[in-house]
Amino acid sequence: MATTATSTSSIPGTSAVRAGIALLAAFAFALSYDALRQMAVAIHIRGLLTYAFPLVIDGFIAIGVGALLMLRTAPLRSRVYVWALVGAATTTSIWANALHAVRLNEQGRHGDGLRLDDVTVGVLSAIAPLALAGAVHLYIVIRRHPAVTCEETAPTPAGDVTPDAINVANERRPTAASHDQLPADVSAERLALARSAPLGRHGRASRRHIEATFREKDLTIGRVEADQLKGLVQKELDASAGQPELAANAA
Secondary structure (H helix, E strand, C coil), X not given: CEEEEECHHHCCCHXXXXXXXXXXXXXXXXXXXXXXXXXXXXXXXXXXXXXXXXXXXXXXXXXXXXXXXXXXXXXXXXXXXXXXXXXHHHHHHHHHHHHHHHHHHHHCCCCCCCCCCHHHHHHHHCHHHHHHHHHHXXXXXXXXXXXXXXECCCCCCCCCCCHHHHHHHHHHCCCHXXXXXXXXXXXXXXXXXXXXXXXXXXXXXXXXXXXXHHHHCCCCCCHHHHHHHHHHHHHHHHHHHHHHHHHHHHC
């Protein structure tokens, strides 16, 4: 059996999960949008521009979350900068939603029906912007991370891995290693792409080059996975280097 990676769309129920996440994001956005638009009126934004105010805040949150995932391997300074922007937008949205709910709660305390204290109202009103950011994050993670499964068939190239990359990778792969089973958390397609990365100094596998190769394919890769792929590629290179020596000794 060879371990292969399949896209998440091939897993039963994935489409339903994606649809549920999209629906959750839409409802969360609608709830937050209503509160932020009323806040836009309160701060004297005029006319149709009140409809744009929520888009600026909550829209930035959604885009920022996506940018954070795309920049997972970027320099720390860049990631901190994006985190600061997303944090500021999320904090602003939560604060505006909570303030809107508290003020309305204070104005209607003498009416009929259930009345909650200001703290409870403020906390509950913060759920909408948090749910929006969380739903966007979950959706992007599901879209960009393949699932690992075990199949009887041989590994097939993923859509993001070009045939040339697979050919280069296969040239580096030792014949004896083709029958070895990969670790459960390693995708055959991602390992093949790692093999296609240029070698570093002294002909050894390079984590930096592997990360750069993934970024060129618009794929994300963490430092832990890059180190693991580097180790596997280097192990294969060492095995390839040892095969001619074994053949010479046998002769």
